Amino acid sequence: MKLAYDGTAFSGFQIQPNKRTVQGEIEKALSKMAKGDFIRIKGAGRTDAGVHARGQMIHFDYPKYIPAEGMLRAMNTLGPEDIVFLNSEIVDQTFHSQYLATGKIYQYRVDNHQLKDPFTRLYAHHHPFEMDLKRTQKALAVLEGTHDFTSFASAHSDKEDKTRTIYEASVMIDEKTEEWIFTFRGNGFLYNMIRIIMGTILQIADGRRPLEDIKRILEAKDRTAAGPTASPKGLCMMEVLYDEHTLDE
Amino acid sequence: MKLAYDGTAFSGFQIQPNKRTVQGEIEKALSKMAKGDFIRIKGAGRTDAGVHARGQMIHFDYPKYIPAEGMLRAMNTLGPEDIVFLNSEIVDQTFHSQYLATGKIYQYRVDNHQLKDPFTRLYAHHHPFEMDLKRTQKALAVLEGTHDFTSFASAHSDKEDKTRTIYEASVMIDEKTEEWIFTFRGNGFLYNMIRIIMGTILQIADGRRPLEDIKRILEAKDRTAAGPTASPKGLCMMEVLYDEHTLDE
Incomplete structure (x- = not known):
């Protein structure tokens, strides 16, 4: 189901x-x-x-x-x-x-208005600081591909192998609501991985961290090198991917 | 404020x-x-x-x-x-x-999908029956203008004079969410008035009541002639109107 x-x-x-x-x-x-x-x-x-x-x-x-x-x-x-x-x-x-899942798609919503919208407060992370779209997209692009994501995994992760492939890490701004909608498509995600990526990306987006940090953090393979774990409410599991034949009989 | x-x-x-x-x-x-x-x-x-x-x-x-x-x-x-x-x-x-308010604008959101959307369940009324847009618009048009809205006021209304003017009673379907968004702009609304209007309009929209009923109900000046009071969660006070000079000093 x-x-x-x-x-x-x-x-x-x-x-x-x-x-x-x-x-x-x-x-x-x-x-x-x-x-x-x-x-x-x-x-x-x-x-x-x-x-x-x-x-x-x-x-x-x-x-x-x-x-x-x-x-x-x-x-x-x-x-x-x-x-x-x-x-x-x-x-x-x-x-x-x-x-049998071959991948998953997650979305992370960020409310970038100065004042929190009371109707999305439970479904979007509120980040009221000016963010640079181009810079954010460049940081996300560094994450695409196959990497050891140790720096972006909770210390509580029980997975031995922390190598994952991200097929897509992108962001668009919704025309109507002006929300920043991040999309992550990958073959699997470690415990808290997207939330830690988001906590880090937001620091780059608003200029608190240099863009070059994202590559440095990946290479450090150390959770303490990355930013904080962003709030859970912005995150939504959008789709689980299966091989085409898996569900066709 | x-x-x-x-x-x-x-x-x-x-x-x-x-x-x-x-x-x-x-x-x-x-x-x-x-x-x-x-x-x-x-x-x-x-x-x-x-x-x-x-x-x-x-x-x-x-x-x-x-x-x-x-x-x-x-x-x-x-x-x-x-x-x-x-x-x-x-x-x-x-x-x-x-x-000093000269009018108000309210919105009423209806989720017309067969399955309720868990993310709008607190902000939209769920009505999973097929609705006719043209028919709904015709019924809303009858409500525009100055009328005695006794039939559409709660029996608990304490207002003596139940005459109100509705400048706009309209509906559009949101392209993205497919929600039916009703807008009511008027010089004032009686207790439960929009919710009773909506309870009635939905019966006309899905064919449970003939379109002609809306005029008949208005003329009856009797609450029992109208439909049920639709749920509060679909309703949102969007704007309070004041004369231009009221807030300019």
């Missing part, structure tokens, strides 16, 4: 005791539907507390046959208001939402 | 004991600023619980001189996250935010 959620009221995706999580709420709804049978779900990626999604993917085994359309309707009825199920498909046993 | 607020977490604008209200929060911030002196504010209009604002206007007497810019900065620092002060001006004693 493909789903969207407003991450504001969740302690992240992953289930945790006594916390309201995306996984916890979905498993609760599924178990209600299966008359008490516990059903474990697996998500393509674990978003942190406050991080949103417009294209998270999950898979699970359901004990009996239900048409995909019926499952979609049922989950939208039984699930909470802040999760919306967008699509449902019956896949074969070999499908795995996480292991 | 001109202000915007996300109405979601407020029990409306007007102060009420033991409730979180816009007026209550602003008066609390002002009193903090004035070192405990209580300061009463007056708003141009009392928005209901869940109703939003992008252009509410308030006025108040502050015991000592503070430059307008300083007041703006202070209130944005002391006020809560879901209220943003957009503008501040020092006016003479004759100004009154409510009595």
